[in-house]
Amino acid sequence: MKFRRLKAIGVKEILQVWRDPRSLMIALLLPFTQMLLFGYGVNLDLKHLPVCTFDREGSQLSQDLLKRFQATQYFNIVHNAKTYAEVKAAIDDGQCGLAIVIPSDFSERLNDLGTAPVQAILDATDDNTANIAFGYAAAIVEGYSNDVEVTWMNRQGKALQQIQPMVVQSRVWFNEDLESRNFIIPGLVAMIMALVGAQLTSLTISREWERGTMELLVSTPVKPIELMLGKLAPYLVLGWLDAAICLVLAALWFGVPYRGTLFALFVTTSLFLIVVLSIGYLMSVLIRSQVGASQIALLVTMLPTTLLSGYIFPIDQMPKVIQGITYLVYSRYYVSIVKDLFLKGSSLAELSTPILFLVVYASAVMLLAARAFRKRLD
């Protein structure tokens, strides 16, 4: 391998990218717009769900309970129904996602029996939202129920010490606010980089075939490895820019806490870029048309990264077979690395396993790409 040839190809590639402002704009604007679109669009949190109440009793106790619904940021009481029909209408026309119905003998049963049912009606067309809403509603009612129990016990003259219910004190680590955004955005960075990275290089070889410049290039003594490294190097720099855009947006714009070192981020991001750039390059080598290569590159990066990297859908909740398949998805390693770096502040040593996988992946794809390139026309 001769550095002189590698450099000649790198310089040529930089000039070509520089002279093609359209592709340069795509390379730099795409990550920017994708970050904003997905960053705002993908949100699994439930906030200010419109709620309809139907308080059939109207006592102090029942109002106490409903106030607790109003007090959380998860719900917004927008309608106080007077009849069941109103409740039905509010849910039917999508005005409310949840309705709370308090029975007319609520206080009576609570005082006499120490227990009373509360009805929750959910619009489950979006089952995810309905599940989360039900969880929150149940928690509010349970909290209220505990307080009522304590008051009831007190009134019965029983000392509090006697009833020591077991209490779970949960403390959330790493994503203290349980913001799904903090969980999604680091994965989003990985997805965008996989997408843009492979797109960048998917055109590089097929373009030379289409324009006819490859016929001359393969008649020269240039070696496949020189061609590959010379072509990947400029795109690695462009990839760093893209990564910087994504990571800065994630940390500063979306406010995802970053706790790792910049060095660890640089090392792992470079490694991931090398993997995706090589995949794009391999597609470009295998498919001699620009359109074909970029379509296939889109397919082999976007799809597995979205579905199988753990970026949105947690891997440990997948069926065992699918979990096995995810080991082949290079993004899964980077998604876990970025999440750990952002939220846990892991060190390079702690990340050695996914890093090792990325190194193996990068070497394998590059070897494959270098071997797949034939200096022949037939």
Add this chain to the structure above:
Amino acid sequence: MNGDRQGDPEIVAEDLVKRFGSFIAVDRVSFSVARGEVLGFLGPNGAGKSTIIRILCGLLRPTAGRALVAGIDVARDPERVRERIGYMSQKFSLYRDLSVEENLKFFGGIYRVPRHDLPERMRFAIDMAGLAGREKALVSTLAGGWQQRLALGCAVLHRPPILFLDEPTSGVEPTSRRRFWDLIHSLAAEGVSVLVSTHYMDEAEYCHRAALINQGRLIAIGSPEELKRTALRGELLLLECETLGPTLAAVEHAPGILDCSVFGSALHVLVADANQSLRDLPVHLEQKNLPLVRLRRIHPSLEDVFVQLIAIDSAKRRVAA
């Protein structure tokens, strides 16, 4: 002109065959090119000229036969061959979005032209292409003739002893074509062996030797003089007349006529015996009431030779098939 051509041939093709599926693109072609020699490949489009050149450059693997370039077996060690050759492909293949200078620098880097030699070599290539003052111009803005000369400049930047030029003058205006051939000859004079293909028959006159390729087969090879002397098995007459069509029909069926073809506003008539036909043809036409303006013996051009040879070869194939 032939003085310094000596030693082992730089390019040798031995029974080269190239099949694409059932199509035989190259059919047992053998020839050689000496040091400092310009061998022209002539023939119609699709005759197999480019395929032979691509085999010699190591871009296509021959189905059978052997190709030696600079004494190296191309199929066995294409990389060593590639360091010793310059290639101009049929389709323009420099980078149009790069400037003249950037293209030269690129190929200088790829061929690892010594750094301290590069400025001088680039100067030479730029002057040769007549592009002085346009070093910074993007290649896409250059006219065809300049583009082709720059492509030649890039091909010789590393001073290869062997050059393969695939239709370098196609689409180039006549004055530029003439200039291009001057460049080729100045390179050959320095000892470079050149294999150049063209579909302009008149350009065969510029070659030391010409090889005629038709339907994948080499049907004649020799110096222009040799070809003119021996290839036509007959003598050539020029016949000027008033009615071209009927005269052509009449001449074709006259005795002693081997072939007759339209050449501009006249007819070229190939006959077995020129003196005999000079006497008989006017009589034959007079009987048919076809007025004759002039009939004389001429020396055949290479184009006559090729048209004739290709017609004979194609006819033979039809009979065989």
